[in-house]
Amino acid sequence: MSQRFALIIDPAGPDEERVDYSGSFTLVDAEAPALSVGELSTQRGDGVFESIGVIDSHAQEVGPHLERLANSAHICDLPAPNLEQWHQAIAVAAAACPAGEWVIKLILSRGVEHGPTPTAWVTAAPASDFSAVRRNGVKVVTLDRGYPLDVAERSPWLLLGAKTLSYAVNMAALREARRRGADDAIFLSNDGYVLEAPTASLILRFGDRFMTPAPTGGILHGTTQLSVYEFLAARGFETGYARIPASDLTNADAAWLVSSVRLAVAITDVDGQNLPADQSLTADLNNYLLSPRD
Known part of the structure; x- marks a missing residue:
């Protein structure tokens, strides 16, 4: 196959029950034009998406990703996605991915301007090589998101x-981080609380307790963070959620950014201040995250 794969989906209603939705998928050339110029996803960014890691043709954490897609659609007043239809489309895309690490993207758009139905599609492409950053960690800077926590x-x-x-x-925040000599950023509320990274969740370690900012409406609940918590709980660690003051960032015993494709990367520096990196635990986390998970 080519290095990219794409399916256009004819969205089914959320209450429509079928055994087989394969007739609602259209395989298209991922390198060729496929969307209308009136598509609101490109004109206004009016839609929602998910990125799913694929390991050796196995799509990871499909259920949590589909739940989050449905929640995002609800928040944005988009038609509810038929989750079984999307599940089958993901299976088709994952089966087309060769061995190694790939990424499947799910996109649900409001559709063509003044059109009657949403536009939906699935793509698959090789993932970037994150082996070095998983091994070496990242430097981060804190950036004010400009909003209070609530x-x-x-x-x-x-x-x-x-x-x-x-x-x-989000992309502007990453560019600003690089201008400041860092690899990534962590957003702060303007009343002084830790939020999330532009494309990842944050996990902090204090002794044997692992904490992440509470997933309120202002923070996307990370699917990979949930998997990491399952792994840590199985090893006897305490995990939880809290309102975390920005000052706690540099007081942590260790910290990680976690996401579906990059997986777990240790934070080694916050705003120019060194942070301890637990390389052994980071390796264990990534070995777990690279194992098949539904």
Whole structure:
């Protein structure tokens, strides 16, 4: 197959029950034009998405990703996705991925402007090589997101709890981090609390306790963070969620950014201050995250 794979989906209603949705998928050339110029995903970023890691043709954490896709659609007033249809589309895409690490993306858009139905598609492509960053870790800077911690509850139209296609701010934050000599960024609320990274969740270690910022409406609940917590709990560690002051970042015994494709990377420096890196645990986490998980 080519280095990319794409399926256009004819969205089924959430209450439609079929055994086989294969007739609703259309294989297209991933290198050729496939979307209308009136598509609102490209005009306005009006849609939601998920990125799913694929290991040796096995799509990871499909259930949690589909639940989050449905939640994002609900927040954005998009039609509810038929999860069985998406599940079958993911299976088709994963089966087309050769051995190694790939990434499947699910995209649900509001569709063509003034059109009657949403647009939906699935793509698969080789994942970037993250072996070096998993081994060496990352330097991060903290950036003010510009909102207080409770903004999502007071201003739901900001869509902060949804994984939307409007990622320009996230990408700008990564560029700013690199301008400051770092690899990544961690967002802070303007009232001084830790949030998340532009494309990852944050986990902090304090002794034998592992904490992540509480997944309120302003923080995307990470599927990989949930898997990491399952691994840590099985090893007898305490895990939890909390409102974490920014000052706790540099007081942590260790910290990680975790995401579906990059997996677990240790944070080695925060705003120019060194942070201990637990290389052994990081390796254990990535070995677990590279194992098949549903």
